Amino acid sequence: MQFQGTYFDGITSAGQTAQLTADARSVCVSWSGGEQVIGTQDIRVEAALGSVPRRVSWGADDYFISEDHTALDALAQFRGDRGLSFWVSRLEANFSGVAVAVMFTLATLVLFGLYGIPRITASIAHQLPLTVSAQMAQSTMTNLTPLLQESELTESRQQQLRLYFSEHERTDVPAVDVHFRRARSFVGPNALTLSGTTVVFTDAIVELLQNDQQLLAVFLHELGHARMRHVEQTLLQSAGWAVLLTFITGDIGGVGELALTLPFAIGQSAYTREFERQADAFAVAELQRLGIDPEVFAQALEELERSHEDEFDAESVDTEHSDASREVHRRLLEYLASHPITADRIAAIRGVPSS
Ligand SMILES: [Zn+2]
Structure with a gap:
């Protein structure tokens, strides 16, 4: 030859x-x-x-x-x-052999992504030292500075609420930090969990919910997110997906962007809904432990839902945040602040027999 x-x-x-x-x-x-x-x-x-x-x-x-x-x-x-x-x-x-092998590999990886990653990340998130969570919250807070400005609530009102919340927190675990911020209009009345150590209330939610027990109920919901390390889990999940997608596609450059957008894209996914359900259950259990009727939580959610409906129209004409970096911050903030308020959630809270 x-x-x-x-x-x-x-x-x-x-x-x-x-x-x-x-x-x-x-x-x-x-x-x-x-x-x-x-x-x-x-x-x-x-x-x-x-x-x-x-x-x-x-x-x-x-x-x-x-x-x-x-x-x-x-x-x-x-x-x-x-x-x-x-x-x-x-x-x-042998093309068909290759196709079968590729489909099998992809199916295995996707199943691993859907079922394996959440289990692994939940376990890692719970073992993360609180100092790491505190650093995460600090950096998110810095990134969001253009959208979360100094609160206009009086210092005494802020202190009063911090004290009120901490009095109702369990004392056997480290307390979370509570911050108050004046947020851009699109955030509206809201509360955000930045990580396992840090919770932020917008001025608007403090002004909206006149009953402090309703604010406490919202705080306990956020505390649930913080205690269960939901933000850490979400970040670790997106990192897990980034690794997995890189493994599937072999393209680090293109995947980086996709992995960053993916958690936002699936923001309303099963993970998020499950986290909301868990945080609601945590809040209801804590309210019951404190001898407070969980109805205050249902009322707080109704109040929030009404206010968000009112603001929806004003929001769509707001073109102030149209440049690119603002847009990223805006999406991050919306992601952290999004607690889909649905009739289902309110019904689930009301469905719990009050103690
Ligand atoms: Zn939530």
Whole structure:
């Protein structure tokens, strides 16, 4: 057998047009400047990787490269080589086999993403030191500075609420920090959990909910998110998806962007709804422990729902935050602040027998 390729002397980078001739005993590579004769059993044919040119080497610095895959496969078989590379290239040549293998791999990875990642991230999130959560909250707060400005509530009102909340918090775990901020209009009356250590109330929610027990109920809902490390879990999940997508696509550059947008895109996904349900259940259980009727929580949600409906129209004409970096901050804030208030949630709270 005989086929064309390029000879490299292993010293200079330029190759020379060459020809490879082989029989059962010897392989001869010849080019314009000379030739190499090697025993057929001493050559090694590189495994096929798509249509990438493959190397024929013989344990020296010089080598031969060819794109003639048919000839290279024949040479490998000639040599009696039926190792892994032979079967890999056979499989690669067999499209349906490849398709089945790819589908199987993708299905496995997606199942791992849907069921494995949440379990692993929940476990890691609960083991994260609180100092890490505190740093996370600090950096989010810094990022959101353009949208969350100094509160206009009086210092005494802020202190009064902090004291009121902390008096109703369990004392066997470290207390969370409560911050008050004046938020851009689109956030409206809301409360946000930044991490396991930090909760933020907007001025608007404090002004809206006149009954402090309703504010306490909202605080306990946020405390539930904080105690269960929901923000940490969400971030770890998106990191998990980023790794998984990189693994699937092999494209780190493109995937980075996708992984950043994914948690926002699936913001209303099963994870989030489950986290809301858990935080509501936490708040209801805490209210019952404190001897407060969970009805105050249902009323707070109704009050919030009404105010968000009113603001919806004003929001759509707000073009103030249209530039790109503002948009990212806005989405981050909306994501952290989004507690889908649904009739289902209110019904679930009311469905709990009051103690
Ligand atoms: Zn929530």
